[in-house]
Amino acid sequence: MISxxxxxxxxxxxxxxxxxxxCKAARQPAxxxxxxxxxxxxxxxxxxxxxxxxxxxxxxxLAPTFPLAPWLAEExxxxxxxxxxxxxxxxxxxxxETVLIPSDERLTLCVSTQAGCAFGCAFCATxxxxxxxxxxxxxxxGQYMAASRATAPRRLTHLVxxxxxxxxxxxxxxxxxxxxxxxxxxxxxxARRITLSTCGVVPGIRRLxxxxxxVELSVSLHAPTDELRSAIMPVxxxxxxxxxxxxxTDYTERTGRIITFEYTLVAGLNDSPAHADALLACIRPVHxxxxxxxxxxxxxxEGHPPTPEACEAFARRLSQGGVNVTLRQSRxxxxxxxxxxxxxxxxxxxxxxxxxxxxxxxxxxxxxxQHRNKRAT
Numbered sequence: 001m002i003s004x005x006x007x008x009x010x011x012x013x014x015x016x017x018x019x020x021x022x023c024k025a026a027r028q029p030a031x032x033x034x035x036x037x038x039x040x041x042x043x044x045x046x047x048x049x050x051x052x053x054x055x056x057x058x059x060x061x062l063a064p065t066f067p068l069a070p071w072l073a074e075e076x077x078x079x080x081x082x083x084x085x086x087x088x089x090x091x092x093x094x095x096x097e098t099v100l101i102p103s104d105e106r107l108t109l110c111v112s113t114q115a116g117c118a119f120g121c122a123f124c125a126t127x128x129x130x131x132x133x134x135x136x137x138x139x140x141x142g143q144y145m146a147a148s149r150a151t152a153p154r155r156l157t158h159l160v161x162x163x164x165x166x167x168x169x170x171x172x173x174x175x176x177x178x179x180x181x182x183x184x185x186x187x188x189x190x191a192r193r194i195t196l197s198t199c200g201v202v203p204g205i206r207r208l209x210x211x212x213x214x215v216e217l218s219v220s221l222h223a224p225t226d227e228l229r230s231a232i233m234p235v236x237x238x239x240x241x242x243x244x245x246x247x248x249t250d251y252t253e254r255t256g257r258i259i260t261f262e263y264t265l266v267a268g269l270n271d272s273p274a275h276a277d278a279l280l281a282c283i284r285p286v287h288x289x290x291x292x293x294x295x296x297x298x299x300x301x302e303g304h305p306p307t308p309e310a311c312e313a314f315a316r317r318l319s320q321g322g323v324n325v326t327l328r329q330s331r332x333x334x335x336x337x338x339x340x341x342x343x344x345x346x347x348x349x350x351x352x353x354x355x356x357x358x359x360x361x362x363x364x365x366x367x368x369x370q371h372r373n374k375r376a377t
Contacts, residue, residue, distance in 0.1 A: 005092075010138025011040060011066040012145065015179060016186075022066075026058060034185075041186035044145065046070040071146040088146055090115070090139060094132055097164055098143040100151060107151060108158040111143045113174050114165025119199050121220075122232040123264065123301045126164045134170040140177035144187065159189050162197040162218065168204025175208075178215065191215045197262070202239040205247045209254045218291075219248060221261045223270050224278035232269075241282065248286045259288040265311055266295045266303040276317040289324035 014022070019033035032054065039051045048054075048063040074095065075087040084100040099110040116131035117124060143163075148156055159181055161167045167174040178196070181189045191214040198204055199220045208217065223229035229236040236244075248259050261283060265271045283290060292315050294305035306314070311327055318325040 005090075005133060005136040005139065008065055008067065009136060010142060011036075011062075011068050012141035012180065013136055013138030013176070014066065015176065016183065022062075026061070028055075028058060037183075037186060040068075041180075041183070041188075044148065069142070070149070071142055073146065073150065076150075084150070086143075086147065086150065088143060090135075096135065096139070096143070098147055099163065100147055100156075106157050107154055108160055109144060109147050109156045110160045110163045111140055111177075112163030112165055113140055113161060113167045113170045113177075117165050118169065119166055120234045121199060121222075123266065123295060123298050123303055125298045125300075128298075128300055134173060135165070137173045137176035137180065140173060141180050141187075144181065156189070158193045158195075160195045160197065160218075162195070166199055166201060167196055168198045168201035168208075171204055171207065175211065175213075178213065182213070182215075195260075199233060200235045200239055200244045202243055202247045205244075205251055209251045214255075214257070216260065217251065217257065218260045218262055219244070219288075220264075221279075221282070222264050224275055224282050228270060245282060245286055248288065252287055259286060261286075261288050261290050262293060263290055264293045264295055265306050265314060267306040267310070269303060271306045271310055271314055273313075273317060276314050277321075280318060280321040280323060283318075283323050284321075290318055290326070292318075292325060292327045294328075 016033060016037055019036050020030055022028075023030055023032045035053055036051065039045050043050075045051060045068070047068055048059045051059060054062075069091055071088045071090075073086040074089045077085045082102040086098050086100070088096050088098060090096065094115040096112045096115055098112060101108040101110065113135055114131065115133050115135060116129055117126040118131040120127050140161075144156065144159070161174060161178070174196070178194060181187050181194060182191050195216040195218050196208065197218040197220065205217070205219075208215075220233070221229070223232060223236075224241075226236060226240050229241060239247075251257070252259060263270075263279065279290070292311060294311055295303055296305075305311070315325050315327040
């Protein structure tokens, strides 16, 4: 079933200029917008009633128009290494995942941009659960608000938009949420501590290059040839490697930012020396860096991670070829670590005979609402 985000918009969906327009429409002084912003993101209140310096009658009028709906975790899983996955329930009952990743002085939050996914990557648990709808900006920001309550008093330091869904298939809401995260007077996460991830939606990469945002960009590559990438990532049939890498090259030239290419290592599929050499040929012209990630187990996918020795050999070959490479350790062992897996299992338990629409990759060069009958990661 395809649905729309629950209406009306959550209070977390509005930018500061939007609140100025709300104040103007209500014939309230402009400084009220700043008061609301402070209550939302500095005080982090969970009800309009708590905004005690706003007129009481106006608070009552704002509450149903721009609801504050704090999310409590329906389910919480904590791995031995501290990675914590929260399953949150939207107002319309859709379940989404957000993940907390502790590391030394960092505490990173991974947020979702869609309920489900439509791009059908072979080892993506989100896609196997089906695509339902885009999240609105307030639902994306709401994940941060829920996670920050769960981690208090420790503060979140970094944000990665790498959860359920393809951010560039929900471009407007994703960028609106990023601007709220980045606002100095609000949540205040520095742009360089925010990473947007795409499976290779070329129009989104080109559009982001013109946004004048110093965010990090991550591109899920996972294969160095069109034949293999199209087999495991259907998005490659719409935007093949040559087109994708050209967009990435243009992005680095326009922004001065280095792109990170994510490459999941699967034993016997994409982990040979020949694959490493082909990957080098792809990455060198772009001046990108590579994150190697051993495959995490995914229900319904029979692939396995390579041995540690094979992963190290692959990384060494890239490094010797002059590419900056990081071999990531698997995180979240003992929980439903793969993105979307917890949601998928919950949905399967509720509707054991349900089928999912796993259609092809949507045309993300069009507005997102034109392809909501399909699905994304």
